[in-house]
Amino acid sequence: MxxxxxxxxxxxxxxxxxxxxxxxxxxxxxxxxxxxxxxxxxxxxxxxxxxxxxxxxxxxxxxxxxxxxxxxxxxxxxxxxxxxxxxxxxxxxxxxxxxxxxxxxxxxxxxxxxxxxxxxxxxxxxxxxxxxxxxxxxxxxxxxxxxxxxxxxxxxxxxxxxxxxxxxxxxxxxxxxxGQPGDYTREPWFSGGAIRFAAVQTGGLHAVFDVARDHLLRTDRASDPYQAQRLARMGLHVDAAHGWLARGAEAWSAAAADPDDAAKARRLVATANAVRSAVEAAALAVLEEAERAVGAAGFNRPHPLERLVRDLRTYLRQPNPDGALRNLGDAIAAGDWLPGEGA
Missing domain, CATH: 2.40.110.10 (Butyryl-CoA Dehydrogenase, subunit A, domain 2)
Structure with missing residues (x-):
């Protein structure tokens, strides 16, 4: 858009x-x-x-x-x-x-x-x-x-x-x-809602990829083997982030379809913690690759990467990332969420 x-x-x-x-x-x-x-x-x-x-x-x-x-x-x-x-x-x-x-x-x-x-x-x-x-x-x-x-x-x-x-x-x-007192923080929807800001962040890291790719094509540097590797790594991270959004959507739909199923509620919360953690890691990786690919030009206004770097690095600072990752680890230990398993 x-x-x-x-x-x-x-x-x-x-x-x-x-x-x-x-x-x-x-x-x-x-x-x-x-x-x-x-x-x-x-x-x-x-x-x-x-x-x-x-x-x-x-x-x-x-x-x-x-x-x-x-x-x-x-x-x-x-x-x-x-x-x-x-x-x-x-x-x-x-x-x-x-x-x-x-x-x-x-x-x-x-x-x-x-x-x-x-x-x-x-x-x-x-x-x-x-x-x-x-x-x-x-x-x-x-x-x-x-x-x-x-x-x-x-x-x-x-x-x-x-x-x-x-x-x-x-x-x-x-x-x-x-509503009633307690509705705002009612689980799993309160914690599960993190998949929405992770979706916006995914759009941001995708935009960083777009700008870096356009810069390399415009400057005729995309064929350089090291830059090609950077494009490849960025593309993998962008695609992985979108894949995590799909997993988040699957867990949300499953919990909503059976609101009395406590296991599906726990899985949604754990999946949301996984989504936000994975998207943050992907965004930081794409930022690093893009900054190296574009170089100093990308830190100079009005290059579009300059503002994107500032905006995305700021927006990634959502509340309690350490707690989200710790809670995901607890869910894995309890068997509520395991890699490779669907909702």
Missing amino acids: ALPRSYETEAEFPHAGFALLSGSSLAADPPLEPAAIGDLLHLLAEVGRGDLGVGRIYEGHVNALLLIRAYGSEAQNAAVRNAAAEGAWLGVWNTDAPGKPLTENDDVLSGAKNFASGVDGLTRAIVTVPDEAGRKMLLMPLADAPVDRSWWDPMGMRGSGSHVVDFTGLKIEDAHRL
Whole structure:
């Protein structure tokens, strides 16, 4: 999916990319059925391949639609579908601002969320607040929430605009409450959802491969035997990452088809941990190969590899990668997940 990139607007919400997405059914009607999870992951990969910032924000929109579909009322689902059909975009923000956690008291919010990706282009976001029975979800409008943009100044993914949003004083209406306490972190869907950001990352590493290959062809260096080996290794890593997405889709569909099967639920969680770990390793390998293949030219603006390297290396830093790999090891030891076995 060809999405526009610009250094001049790199730190701004990617309006041009989302205008392309709005011109299709991808805002209101992405493939959300469990049986279509493979199509959804392919879509996320293609969006990420076009622009990682757009992919990051779009994955949040998809996550919001999935949560509302699973736990929302008929009225909430209808309202969100209608809003999305008219161009509204949503997000999901769980991380509290340090020293200012989001809480509620007498139907009034206090506190803030940081890493609030996409806030400059979203109309609503699902935010979480603590409860004795588990974190609660609120589907909050964003028009009246102040945004602190001074904090977000990263190396890459600048356009994702993961700012700090202060909800202090905003009143919670009944229509804002989504599902029950604990729904947000309900397994296996909470951990299993990592396959979605891994799909966007796969698109990013595929884009790095595309740019490196184009550079070698344009400079007539692809026939060099060492560069040919780099192309081969990158191609293997890209194809392997897409293969891991297929395994993730298979495990998700199997768990969704039999939600009472604890073994399939455990397998989905373990597979998601495997997918994110394998995709991260593939991305780091492709980045290394591409940087060596292109050389210093790839670190100089406006070469497209320069921004891709910054964006992908930043987006790979998802929470708790060590814990994901440790949990996969535990699942292997317990026999819940073994290499070569299907869902």
